[in-house]
Amino acid sequence: MRRSFITFSCIAGLSACVNANEPRSPFDPLLDSIEQRLEIAQAVALHKWDRDQPVQDSPRERQVLAKVGQAASAHRLSADRAEQFFADQIEANKLRQYHLLNQWHLQHQAPDIPRQDLASEIRPRLDQLQDRLLDALAEFDQQRPQGCSEALAEAIASRTTDAPRRLFLIRATANLCQRP
Ligand SMILES: C=C(O[C@@H]1C=C(C(=O)O)C=C[C@H]1O)C(=O)O
Numbered sequence: 001m002r003r004s005f006i007t008f009s010c011i012a013g014l015s016a017c018v019n020a021n022e023p024r025s026p027f028d029p030l031l032d033s034i035e036q037r038l039e040i041a042q043a044v045a046l047h048k049w050d051r052d053q054p055v056q057d058s059p060r061e062r063q064v065l066a067k068v069g070q071a072a073s074a075h076r077l078s079a080d081r082a083e084q085f086f087a088d089q090i091e092a093n094k095l096r097q098y099h100l101l102n103q104w105h106l107q108h109q110a111p112d113i114p115r116q117d118l119a120s121e122i123r124p125r126l127d128q129l130q131d132r133l134l135d136a137l138a139e140f141d142q143q144r145p146q147g148c149s150e151a152l153a154e155a156i157a158s159r160t161t162d163a164p165r166r167l168f169l170i171r172a173t174a175n176l177c178q179r180p
Contacts, residue, residue, distance in 0.1 A: 026145050027155035027173075030136040034172045037089055037129050040122060041096035047118040048097070049110045055097045060123070061090055068130060075134040077141070084175050085137050086130075092172035099164055140176070148177035 048055060065083050072082035104110040116122050145151045156169045 025151070025155040026140070026143060027152055030140045031155065031159060031169065033129065033133045033136045034089065034169065037126065037133065038092060038096055038168050038172065040126055041093045042100060043116045043122050044093070044118060045097040045100040046110055046113070046115055047122065049101060049104060050115065055094050055101070064090065068134070071130065071134060075131070076138045077134060081141070082134055082137070088172050088174050089133065092168050095171050096168050152177055
């Protein structure tokens with residue numbers, strides 16, 4: 001089929017452009033959800049840039065992990081598995097925030113785009129993604145591919161050539177192929 005006839009569906013920002021005619025890897029549903037959470041790091045970083053706040057908020061991290069641990073069994077996951085996975089999502093989110101802040105410092109400015117409030121708008125959106133991520137993780141654990149680490153590396157490499165975006169995905173999936 002000629003390339004011009006291939007159907008692409010693209011979402012702005014970090015999210016993948018998906019070629020509808022190509023088979024998707026078993027990692028893609030989970031990687032899609034991971035990238036939706038990573039997408040929100042930009043709004044978080046803008047809020048912190050405007051207020052000169054640190055990226056790290058340890059009490060909030062403990063709150064996120066406690067909620068995940070409580071929700072785990074409803075998603076057929078152990079609390080340890082769910083919490084480890086979310087600890088990795090938090091580290092990946094901070095990595096993207098640090099990366100964005102570094103770029104804005106280099107440019108002496110942050111993008112002039114509408115801001116959202118961290119407590120009343122952004123964190124509720126992060127919380128809403130929790131169930132989707134835990135479902136996607138449970139689904140993945142039911143059909144973990146052979147040669148998980150190698151297959152994961154290939155899935156990330158074929159998803160994007162953007163080096164920072166690869167790094168965020170690598171950090172977010174650092175323990176994915178460990179036995180649950
Ligand atoms: C996303 C935030 O930044 C960091 C990342 C967190 C997360 O990924 O859940 C939680 C707290 C912060 O350390 C935030 O402050 O809400």
